Structure formats: structure tokens, C-alpha cells
Amino acid sequence: MSGAWPGHAKDSPAYRKILLALLFAGLATFAQLYSLQGVLTGVASEFGVSPADAALSVSAATLGLALAVIPWSAVADRVGRRRTMTWAIAAAVVLGFLAALAPTFELLIVLRFLEGTALGGVPATALVYLHEEVQKLHAAVAAGTYIAGTTLGGLAGRLVAGPVGELLGWRAGVLAVSVMAGAAAIAFILLSPRPRGFLPVLHGQGPSLASRIGANLRSPRLLVVYAQGFLLMGGFVAVYNYLGFRLEAPPFLLPASLVSLLFLAYLSGTVTSRLAGDLSGRFGRLPVLLAAVPVILAGLAITLTGWLPLVVVGLVIFTGGFFAAHSVASGWTSVLATTGRAQASGLYNFAYYAGSSSLGWVGGLFFGHYGWIGVAGFTSALAITAGLLAVLVLRGAPGASGRRTR
Numbered sequence: 001m002s003g004a005w006p007g008h009a010k011d012s013p014a015y016r017k018i019l020l021a022l023l024f025a026g027l028a029t030f031a032q033l034y035s036l037q038g039v040l041t042g043v044a045s046e047f048g049v050s051p052a053d054a055a056l057s058v059s060a061a062t063l064g065l066a067l068a069v070i071p072w073s074a075v076a077d078r079v080g081r082r083r084t085m086t087w088a089i090a091a092a093v094v095l096g097f098l099a100a101l102a103p104t105f106e107l108l109i110v111l112r113f114l115e116g117t118a119l120g121g122v123p124a125t126a127l128v129y130l131h132e133e134v135q136k137l138h139a140a141v142a143a144g145t146y147i148a149g150t151t152l153g154g155l156a157g158r159l160v161a162g163p164v165g166e167l168l169g170w171r172a173g174v175l176a177v178s179v180m181a182g183a184a185a186i187a188f189i190l191l192s193p194r195p196r197g198f199l200p201v202l203h204g205q206g207p208s209l210a211s212r213i214g215a216n217l218r219s220p221r222l223l224v225v226y227a228q229g230f231l232l233m234g235g236f237v238a239v240y241n242y243l244g245f246r247l248e249a250p251p252f253l254l255p256a257s258l259v260s261l262l263f264l265a266y267l268s269g270t271v272t273s274r275l276a277g278d279l280s281g282r283f284g285r286l287p288v289l290l291a292a293v294p295v296i297l298a299g300l301a302i303t304l305t306g307w308l309p310l311v312v313v314g315l316v317i318f319t320g321g322f323f324a325a326h327s328v329a330s331g332w333t334s335v336l337a338t339t340g341r342a343q344a345s346g347l348y349n350f351a352y353y354a355g356s357s358s359l360g361w362v363g364g365l366f367f368g369h370y371g372w373i374g375v376a377g378f379t380s381a382l383a384i385t386a387g388l389l390a391v392l393v394l395r396g397a398p399g400a401s402g403r404r405t406r
Helices: 013-033 035-047 056-079 081-100 105-119 126-133 136-168 170-191 209-217 220-248 256-283 285-303 308-336 341-370 372-393
Strands: none
Touching: 013 035, 013 056, 013 081, 013 105, 013 126, 013 136, 013 170, 035 056, 035 105, 035 136, 035 170, 035 220, 035 256, 056 081, 056 105, 056 209, 056 220, 056 341, 081 105, 081 126, 081 170, 126 136, 126 308, 126 341, 136 170, 136 256, 136 308, 209 220, 209 341, 220 256, 220 285, 220 308, 220 341, 220 372, 256 285, 256 308, 285 308, 285 372, 308 341, 341 372
């Protein structure tokens, strides 16, 4: 029976193919989602809008993704995780090309919203796909590896869009990312194994979609895990949205091509995501999640200095702490959900990207009124709140300690 499928063993060819395929899915998704973040100054200049308004090109995509993850999770329950991700990536690549050609700022925002809506099919189902297809013993490590892949996608999108955008304009930068995402999408389709652990949810059988969502919204522990994504991601996007504006202004006066290189800090997240997965299996998810909060705060404090090398060091530390926390929280969702795992994952992603679109924009208000210290203080408050909620609610939860859960 497919319901008895134990999952692919770690280091088996199929296990490695799944992780590699999801790495390419993450690359295609997050390169497109955040490519505009690498060319925000160009968007603001061409359309004559403020930094906060230019950042709406990022927020619109993340808002579309946030609103789409639950519908996509319902699609995935019916047609399968792999097929859902294939449809989502293909649609997003087409919309990414169209967004790069948008003649007006208003149309750019609409197309970015639709692109984000398409992209919602990947994060809504990727971790559920992993949970169904790999052995439970290695699920935390596999989830950490997938999150590490998403950092590479976000990094690649910004690093390609920024330098190309400075040479040829922001539109060329976004087009280049779309071409790269299309190649990654093809790699995902070719590499991903056919699912063996998927059981379709047939219409009229089992709990309804509303009841599956409701069950996950009634769990205080899941709500706090969702809050981790909302609060931490909101602060993370605020930092990366407005740091470029700070560094291109006095006293730094850096060109956009050099500012885009700061996204190499994402590589620290690639490392810490996988490390957090390993440490969670040994010491439990809660200690690793809580340890990430002071790392985030320390990184933010260091970015307040006026010396560029220290700003870079602070950004690297901050980024590593954020992705460690995100890796733990996102992987924890499937462990805590007793029904509707796809919807539980979708709700986490809804909260995560709702934080990105709303709090990432709110950070611009702090930047406009108080400068960089306002963004750092705002983000620090969000991280502290997330840590306090985790301490109060997640102690004793399945997976919180080092004992492995079934």
C-alpha cells in the first residue's frame, strides 16, 4: 500500500534527487520572488516613486504568495505535490517575463502580485512533499537542506538582477533572472522522482478543507510557529529592502553593483539552515530556535556602525540567525500538525509571506522617519517578541527536545 511507504532512505539516489530537485525549485521560486529587491533603486528612479513605494514591487509578490498558499495546498491534496509545483513554477516564469516589460508602475505591481500568486504553489507543498517521500528520521535534515536551497535562490536572483540592472537597466536584470528561473524549473521537472507517499484527498472523503484549516488554527503551538514566520520574516525583508538605500547614500555612496554583492550574506543562511536541521535532531527544535534570536540581535547591533566592513559582518550574522530560526520553524510545522499537513504548511507560509509583505513595508516607514536605527530597532523588537512567544508556548511540544518524534 502507498500509505505504508516508509520514505526514501538518506543518501539513497532518490533521496538525493528529491533534495536536488527541490533546490532547483527553490532557486526558481526565490530568485524570481526577490529579484526586484536587487534593483529597487532603479525602479524608484524610473517611475519616480519613494523607496517605500518601490518596495511594493517586492511586497506585492509576497502578498500574492501569502494569499495563494492555502488554495495551492488544496490543489496539491487533489493532484499531488510534484504536479502542483510544476504548474506553479511554469506559470511564474511566464509572469516574470511579463513583469520585466511592464510599461507602468501600477501594471508592474499587478504582475508581481500575480507572479507571487503562482509561486505560492512551491512553498505550500515542498516540505509536505519531503515529509511524504523521505524517511521521518531524516525529515528535519531534509527540510534544512531545502531551506538552504531557497537561500541560494534568493541570493542568485539578487546577484544577477543587481549587476545586470546597473549595466543595462532594471528590466534587463529582471529578465535575466527569469531566464535563469526557467532553466531551474526544467531541472526540477527532470530530477524530481514520481511521488510514492502521496495519498490524494478525494472530494467528499475525509475532513473538508475548512475543517483541516480550522484544526490547525485551533492549535496554540502551531499559531506560535506561524508567528515565528510572520515576525522574523517581516524584519528580515525590512533589513534587505532598505539597506541598499542606506549604503547608496552618504557616507557610504556605494554603486548598486557593489550593494548587490551584500546579498552574498545569504550564504551564511545556506550554512545555518542545514546546521539548524542537524542540531535540532540532537538537541531539539526549541533550543535551536531560541539560540537564533540573540544571533539576530547581535547582527543587527553590528550593522548600526558606520564602518562598512562591520556592517557586512553584522549582516552576515543577522542572516545566519534568521535562516536558522526559519529552518526550525518551517520544519516543525509538519511535526505539530495532526491533520491537514498541507494546510498547516500553507498557513505557515501564509504567515511568513504576510509578514514579508506587511512588516517589510512598515520597515520603510521607520526608515523614512528614523533612518537605519529605526529599521534595526523595529526588527529587533520583532525578533524578541518571536522568542518570548516560543518560550511561553512551545516548551514540551513534540520535537521541542532532542528526543526524536515519530
